Amino acid sequence: MPVTPFHIGAGLLFKAYAPARVSWVVFALVNILIDLEPILWYLFTGDPAHRQLHSYLGATIVAALGVWPGRRLAEAWLRWWNRQLNPAQARWLGTGTQISLVAAWAGALLGSGSHIVLDSFMHPDMQPYWPWAADNGLLRKIPVDGLHAICLAAAAWGGLRLALLGWIKLPASFVGNKLRDAARLAEIIVLVTALWVAASFSILPQLLDGDPRDAVAFDAAVWRGTAAQQWRGNPRAPMARPAVRHLEALHPNRATALVLLGTPDARDRPAYISYHLGFLGWLAMDADTLDIEFQPDGTFVAARIVQH
Numbered sequence: 001m002p003v004t005p006f007h008i009g010a011g012l013l014f015k016a017y018a019p020a021r022v023s024w025v026v027f028a029l030v031n032i033l034i035d036l037e038p039i040l041w042y043l044f045t046g047d048p049a050h051r052q053l054h055s056y057l058g059a060t061i062v063a064a065l066g067v068w069p070g071r072r073l074a075e076a077w078l079r080w081w082n083r084q085l086n087p088a089q090a091r092w093l094g095t096g097t098q099i100s101l102v103a104a105w106a107g108a109l110l111g112s113g114s115h116i117v118l119d120s121f122m123h124p125d126m127q128p129y130w131p132w133a134a135d136n137g138l139l140r141k142i143p144v145d146g147l148h149a150i151c152l153a154a155a156a157w158g159g160l161r162l163a164l165l166g167w168i169k170l171p172a173s174f175v176g177n178k179l180r181d182a183a184r185l186a187e188i189i190v191l192v193t194a195l196w197v198a199a200s201f202s203i204l205p206q207l208l209d210g211d212p213r214d215a216v217a218f219d220a221a222v223w224r225g226t227a228a229q230q231w232r233g234n235p236r237a238p239m240a241r242p243a244v245r246h247l248e249a250l251h252p253n254r255a256t257a258l259v260l261l262g263t264p265d266a267r268d269r270p271a272y273i274s275y276h277l278g279f280l281g282w283l284a285m286d287a288d289t290l291d292i293e294f295q296p297d298g299t300f301v302a303a304r305i306v307q308h
């Protein structure tokens with residue numbers, strides 16, 4: 001996706017830099033609502049499709065729902081959270097239960113906007129500018145593992161900063177304005193460096209081990225015999241690139257491809273057939289597919305590995 005917890009973790013960064021002005025709970029709520037879309041499509045059709053809610057327009061409508069009635073729900077959730085804490089825990093983990101309208105809108109719009117930006121890098125079926133344009137200029141500009149690493153680094157940084165804000169209260173005079181400005185600048189430089197290192201580190205395993213999707217020869221019988229829901233150690237994954245090369249050489253029409261590869265896993269797209277490859281990434285959070293595209297008359301167009 002990057003799966004929803006990664007989106008929500010990235011929200012800690014916004015919360016850490018503007019604690020009173022951004023509601024993290026509304027941020028999280030909006031992200032969960034947006035990702036109900038591919039989850040429901042997956043449950044009903046086998047295809048985790050990203051449609052209207054994964055566009056700036058659709059996500060902004062979800063953001064409005066996050067403000068109303070979501071803000072009231074979020075406040076109720078915060079009251080419930082406070083009730084779970086004993087007095088000692090409440091000193092550290094207790095929180096205000098009022099969410100201002102500004103904080104709700106900030107959380108909702110940052111949540112929906114960042115969701116669409118992050119997902120645009122990943123999902124080839126997304127149309128972020130729907131209904132005005134069909135293209136997506138960000139696709140694959142950052143690899144999926146890189147996105148996950150960036151989200152993790154943002155969550156770690158934001159979480160650490162929030163913890164420090166809660167535990168260390170320096171009097172303003174102790175720090176002094178100049179020193180504080182310098183510290184902020186240094187902090188931002190370190191933050192940008194940390195995100196950059198996280199992004200580059202994520203492609204290291206691929207550089208060291210070679211492409212794990214190109215490890216064994218394509219074997220059509222093994223491919224057909226693989227259960228669709230095998231998420232880990234899916235035998236299709238290491239033969240995915242050889243399968244793409246095989247299909248590109250063969251140029252099978254739709255009927256031939258179905259005989260060769262067996263029943264596809266995604267059922268509702270006329271232009272594609274799609275086969276799950278299971279989890280393969282460094283963080284094992286992706287769910288790749290091999291998608292084969294055809295013309296309406298069944299002529300082969302292209303075969304490609306798609307990260308979800």
Ligand SMILES: [Zn+2]
Pocket residue numbers: 001002034035054115119
């Ligand atoms: Zn999403």
